[in-house]
Amino acid sequence: MGINKMRFLIDMDGVLSDFDGEFLKRWRERYPDKFYVPLAERTTFYVKQQYPDELKPLVSEIVWAPGFFRDMMPVDGGKEALTEMRSMGHEVFICTSPLTTYQNCVLEKFEWVDRVLGSQWVSNIILTKDKTLVKADYLIDDKPNITGVENTPGWEHIVYDQPYNREIDNKRRLTWGNWKSVLRI
Numbered sequence: 696m697g698i699n700k701m702r703f704l705i706d707m708d709g710v711l712s713d714f715d716g717e718f719l720k721r722w723r724e725r726y727p728d729k730f731y732v733p734l735a736e737r738t739t740f741y742v743k744q745q746y747p748d749e750l751k752p753l754v755s756e757i758v759w760a761p762g763f764f765r766d767m768m769p770v771d772g773g774k775e776a777l778t779e780m781r782s783m784g785h786e787v788f789i790c791t792s793p794l795t796t797y798q799n800c801v802l803e804k805f806e807w808v809d810r811v812l813g814s815q816w817v818s819n820i821i822l823t824k825d826k827t828l829v830k831a832d833y834l835i836d837d838k839p840n841i842t843g844v845e846n847t848p849g850w851e852h853i854v855y856d857q858p859y860n861r862e863i864d865n866k867r868r869l870t871w872g873n874w875k876s877v878l879r880i
């Protein structure tokens with residue numbers, strides 16, 4: 696039985712790597728007495744947007760710090776899902792947007808993929824600020840709305856479920872616990 700070979704773009708932060716877990720860990724260690732927003736109460740994609748103005752610079756400082764992108768824990772089931780998609784014969788790429796404050800982020804994203812997913816995945820990294828320019832069948836991404844210069848990207852955006860993207864109700868939504876049934880593959 697032949698398969699319908701698809702091309703998948705898999706986002707990194709909030710999908711394969713636990714951005715919010717790393718942020719809260721560092722924030723709570725450094726500022727145990729300060730205000731924080733637990734993941735379940737997050738309603739905005741950008742952490743900073745949910746923090747008061749006087750704390751916003753401290754949020755950025757943590758995200759920009761050496762080690763932040765290197766140390767993130769993997770999201771459960773992500774690596775296994777990538778491997779399984781590929782073994783089904785699909786094309787699988789990691790498609791991730793770097794911070795404009797790129798100094799630590801860019802290198803550490805590559806290091807993370809190498810260490811956590813394995814060196815064979817390093818060749819499949821697509822680093823771009825504009826995912827609409829990348830041609831694929833599906834983009835699995837936790838960002839609620841993915842925009843860029845291309846108004847009609849070729850891919851279908853499938854939302855990786857997170858508390859901060861629940862307002863999106865017109866797209867398919869999955870986690871690494873149910874991806875095969877959502878994608879019907």
Ligand code: UMP
Binds near residue numbers: 741
């Ligand atoms: N990002 C932030 N703050 C957040 C969430 C994400 O600065 O609260 C950055 C980290 C990544 C990019 O560089 O946005 C997210 O990339 P994608 O997961 O959308 O590829």
Ligand code: MG
Binds near residue numbers: 707
């Ligand atoms: Mg993301």
